[in-house]
Amino acid sequence: MAPKRRDNKGRILQIGEWQEPNGRYRYMYNDALGKRKIVYSWRLTEADPVPAHKHKDVPLREKEKQVMSLFMQGISGSDMTVVELVERYTSLKSGVKQSTLANYKTVINNLKKTEFAYRHVDQVKLSDAKMFLISLQRNGLGYSSIHNIRGVLRPAFQMAVDDDMILKNPFDFERGTVINNDSNKREAISPQDEKRFMDFVKNDPNYSKYYDGFLILFKTGLRISKFCGLTVKDLDFDEEVINVDHQLQRSRNMKYYIESTKTTSGTRKIPMTDEVKKLCQRIVANRDRPKREPVIDGYGGFLFFDKEGKPMVALHWEKYMQHAREKYNREHALQLPLITPHVCRHTFCSNMAREGINPKTLQYLMGHFDIAVTMNVYTHLGLDDAREELARLKEAKNELKFKKII
DSSP states (O other): OOOOBBOTSSSSSSSTEEEEESSSSSEEETTTTTTTTEESSSOTTTTOOTTOOOEEEEOOOHHHHHHHHHHTOOOOOOOHHHHHHHHHHTTOOOOOHHHHHHHHHHHHHHTTGGGGGGGGGGOOOOHHHHHHHHHHHHTTTOHHHHHHHHHHHHHHHHHHHHHOOOOSEEEEEOOGGGGGOSOOOOOOOHHHHHHHHHHHHOOOTGGGGGHHHHHHHHHHHHHHHHHOOOOOGGTTTTEEEEEEEEEEOTTTTTEEEOOOOOOGGGOOOEEOOOOHHHHHHHHHHHHOOOOOOOOBBBBBSOOBBBBTTTTTOOHHHHHHHHHHHHHHHHOOOOOOOOHHHHHHHHHHHHHHTTTTOOOOHHHHTTTOOHHHHHHSSSOOOOOOHHHHHHHHHHHHHHHHHHHHHO
């Protein structure tokens, strides 16, 4: 009968256990798929001290229990790496928009720059997932980029759970408990700042040509991609509505394409106010027609064009607003806050709320699926607005009393 194997402390080692010459323990087993797997630890049991200069780890015997637990639950484990899992998950997403596919590609490229991408899926713990997000932020990656990465990792790991590759989803935690939102919030600007900016643009020899476009954004709250996608046919002056059912995008390789609206709620008809109608009529009348009208995915008759005769996209308007604001701030002591096309959208929403519009009507105009987004994200009211509202209520109450006396 062969002698029983023992560790350097004289303890009998069980089947599959081994102690290496350097003192590290290992346990070798075959998973449910018949693949050879090995787990390691510097300690055999919880009572063992951690060797000098080594990190404290789960004892080997505890890891063995975890392996057996997975077997009992039918969990197979996997040699698949994190990036392989993400690539598999994204490859199964059919019928998604081009912008979504571009986002997947960006996430995978960012992921491949990290060591975490090459970890085995079944070796990623909750603390590993949290530390990964924290490391991304510490290394300077923006909050929105981290948000996008986690937005792909979480369902990818859930797919691994559903496929019985792992027991729990390590990314199933609240993002806000791990990383800080250090991104600049897109706030609405005040009516005074809006007027100062638009007056400056109107009278500036370089930026006055963008006045109508800027003002439309402030007065309709359109998303910039939908505004860029507007064509002459989308402006119905008889019915006095703007038809919103698509958006214009441009990829990183400068390819133009049309996409449907973000949600079904985004497809809508926006009523033209008298001011907006005059603006739209002026835009159509002053429209620079290129020598060859560009047609993108069946759409033609766009409202604004760049120097090459191609439809202007979001980046054009963002840069024009940025440069106009920077010029204003160079010439004036009273500085303007951040102004972008999306800030125009926030400003429109806040202005409408300030004027007392019905919240459900405002939700429709904004194209929001959830009214909570309209009220909690896009509506920015403050102390001055509260004072004005209370003063208005007091005036209305006094007027009612006066009518009763009469």
